[in-house]
Amino acid sequence: MIKRRLNSSNAALLFVVTLIWGGTQAQAHEGKDHAQDPEPNAWEEQERKLVEITADYQLAVAPLIQKACADCHSGDTQYPWYSMMPGISQWIRNDIEEARQHVEFSNGYPFQSHATPLEDLLAVEKVIKEGTMPPLRYRLMHSKARLNEQEKKRIIEWARRGQRMLMDAELARAAKQP
Numbered sequence: 702m703i704k705r706r707l708n709s710s711n712a713a714l715l716f717v718v719t720l721i722w723g724g725t726q727a728q729a730h731e732g733k734d735h736a737q738d739p740e741p742n743a744w745e746e747q748e749r750k751l752v753e754i755t756a757d758y759q760l761a762v763a764p765l766i767q768k769a770c771a772d773c774h775s776g777d778t779q780y781p782w783y784s785m786m787p788g789i790s791q792w793i794r795n796d797i798e799e800a801r802q803h804v805e806f807s808n809g810y811p812f813q814s815h816a817t818p819l820e821d822l823l824a825v826e827k828v829i830k831e832g833t834m835p836p837l838r839y840r841l842m843h844s845k846a847r848l849n850e851q852e853k854k855r856i857i858e859w860a861r862r863g864q865r866m867l868m869d870a871e872l873a874r875a876a877k878q879p
């Protein structure tokens with residue numbers, strides 16, 4: 702499944718990367734016209750970094766997110782048997798709705814969220830490091846979805862590397878601006 706997504710959605714992924722990045726940059730600049738930006742190469746550099754982080758994500762991290770996070774943070778929920786119990790189904794639906802409002806992992810990185818791609822990396826690192834996601838109530842019921850120490854490390858390393866790359870690109874861009 703992961704493999705298929707890699708092959709079929711590369712073009713779409715690039716498109717999304719460009720769109721999202723464009724959006725966040727426009728915000729950061731409060732509407733400044735990028736057609737007059739003196740350093741278009743710096744923007745391209747940032748886009749290249751995002752594409753690289755996305756590729757790393759697909760290879761090393763996507764299967765872990767699918768396993769531990771997708772039930773709540775994607776449109777791909779596998780409803781558990783106990784979701785049929787009275788009172789529980791509404792609770793689970795609310796959980797999923799709230800989770801998806803925060804961050805949606807369905808379409809890979811950059812994630813769909815209200816934050817920037819960099820902020821999302823910081824948030825993911827934080828919840829994994831602190832062990833707050835997946836929530837305890839979920840871990841108790843879904844032992845197969847638990848992440849072991851090695852898997853956590855893999856997600857954290859990916860997030861940190863991505864943060865460094867985006868911050869470097871951002872610094873390079875700022876340095877080139879008049």
Ligand code: HEC
Nearest residue numbers: 769770772773796799800803804824825828834835836839
């Ligand atoms: C049982 C459902 C559930 C699962 C599984 C789950 N989450 Fe969440 N997640 C939530 C809910 C609900 C919220 C919003 C409320 C909160 O922050 O507790 C949330 C919020 C978040 C946030 C935003 C936190 C912030 O400070 O803004 C991040 C990032 C996140 N989740 C990442 C993950 C990751 C990564 C995984 C898998 C390792 C995961 N979640 C698994 C339910 C879930």
